[in-house]
Amino acid sequence: MAAPRKPPIPQRRRAHDSVRTRAAILQAAQEVFLRGDYHQASLSDIARRAGVTQSLIHHHFGSKKGLYVCAVHGFLAELDEGLKGIVQPGLDLPAGATPEEGAAFVASALTAYFRFLSTHEQCVRLYRILDLSLHNDPDLVAGLDELDDQGREMSTLHLMRAAHDRLTLMKERGQLRPGVEPLPLLSAMLCAVEHWFTSSRRLNHRLSQAVGRGDSLAAGEGAVGAGPGGGIAPEDFLHTVIDVFLRGALVQPAAQ
Numbered sequence: 018m019a020a021p022r023k024p025p026i027p028q029r030r031r032a033h034d035s036v037r038t039r040a041a042i043l044q045a046a047q048e049v050f051l052r053g054d055y056h057q058a059s060l061s062d063i064a065r066r067a068g069v070t071q072s073l074i075h076h077h078f079g080s081k082k083g084l085y086v087c088a089v090h091g092f093l094a095e096l097d098e099g100l101k102g103i104v105q106p107g108l109d110l111p112a113g114a115t116p117e118e119g120a121a122f123v124a125s126a127l128t129a130y131f132r133f134l135s136t137h138e139q140c141v142r143l144y145r146i147l148d149l150s151l152h153n154d155p156d157l158v159a160g161l162d163e164l165d166d167q168g169r170e171m172s173t174l175h176l177m178r179a180a181h182d183r184l185t186l187m188k189e190r191g192q193l194r195p196g197v198e199p200l201p202l203l204s205a206m207l208c209a210v211e212h213w214f215t216s217s218r219r220l221n222h223r224l225s226q227a228v229g230r231g232d233s234l235a236a237g238e239g240a241v242g243a244g245p246g247g248g249i250a251p252e253d254f255l256h257t258v259i260d261v262f263l264r265g266a267l268v269q270p271a272a273q
Contacts, residue, residue, distance in 0.1 A: 039077050041067040046088040051142055055085055089147070096140055097173055104129040108179045112186055116270045119192040122183060123206070123267065124259050130210045131255050141214040177203070187267075197266045209258050213251070221249055 045066035049058045060081055064071045078084040107125030111118060134141055184199035193202070 035077075038067075038069060038073060042069060042074055042077060042084070043088055043091055046084050047092050050085060050088055051092075051139060051146065053146065055146070058085075060084075089143070092139075092143060093173060096137060099137070100133050100173060101176060103133045104176050108176065108183060112183060116192055116268060119187045119190075120263050120267055122187075123262055126180060127206055127210060127259050127262065128255065130207065131213070131251075134210065134214050135251065141211070144211060145215055192268055193266060194268055202262075202266055206262060209262075213254055217249070217254070224249075 042063065045063045046058075048066060049063050052058070058081075060071050060074055063084070064074055067074075074084060078087055104126065107122060107129050110122050110125060112122075181199055181203050184193070184202055187193055188197075188199050193199070
């Protein structure tokens, strides 16, 4: 006598299981990729963490590169709303024609991005990994760009465009010094802030050796809220960067 046939799995349940499996794979991939370089990560490790077979990873994402692009995109999407909530108020400042209003925008943008990165360590780690991965495999850049084109508009891209438009308007109104262009200025602002979170520990140590303050600088004596590993306090760095950009990039108000 033939064994009774198992009833087919309802389509809705199959779809739910598929979504859950895909989410588990993405979560495991983010954990693995955030540990180091793309080329060091293994699909076997990701599959083991997700509790699936490697064949399921290929089924859902096609390849390791496809999984990486989706994992990075998903992680950035999680950060998007937080970044927008912190940075957008600065972009919403009145776009007036006075030097003071232009200075307020630059100071607000630098402060907002600094505050965001100071509370999102994983984002800083992802930046390091992306720099290394994209340098070793430029094709990944095309993969991330393609997914952005196919998916929803990322707040990060919107914020960068809005900031560039604001600096362009300031340039047109004569608020930027001659020779200072909007795009290089925006890049310099972003790089200055990110550099603190990616390099300040190493630089503070080297500076403590170079200037001969040894234990004092390395331990951050006399500094409120000393930086990573001691040394220069984050707020001191931020205030200095803001002052440099305001004085170096913007036309100064005429003396009364």
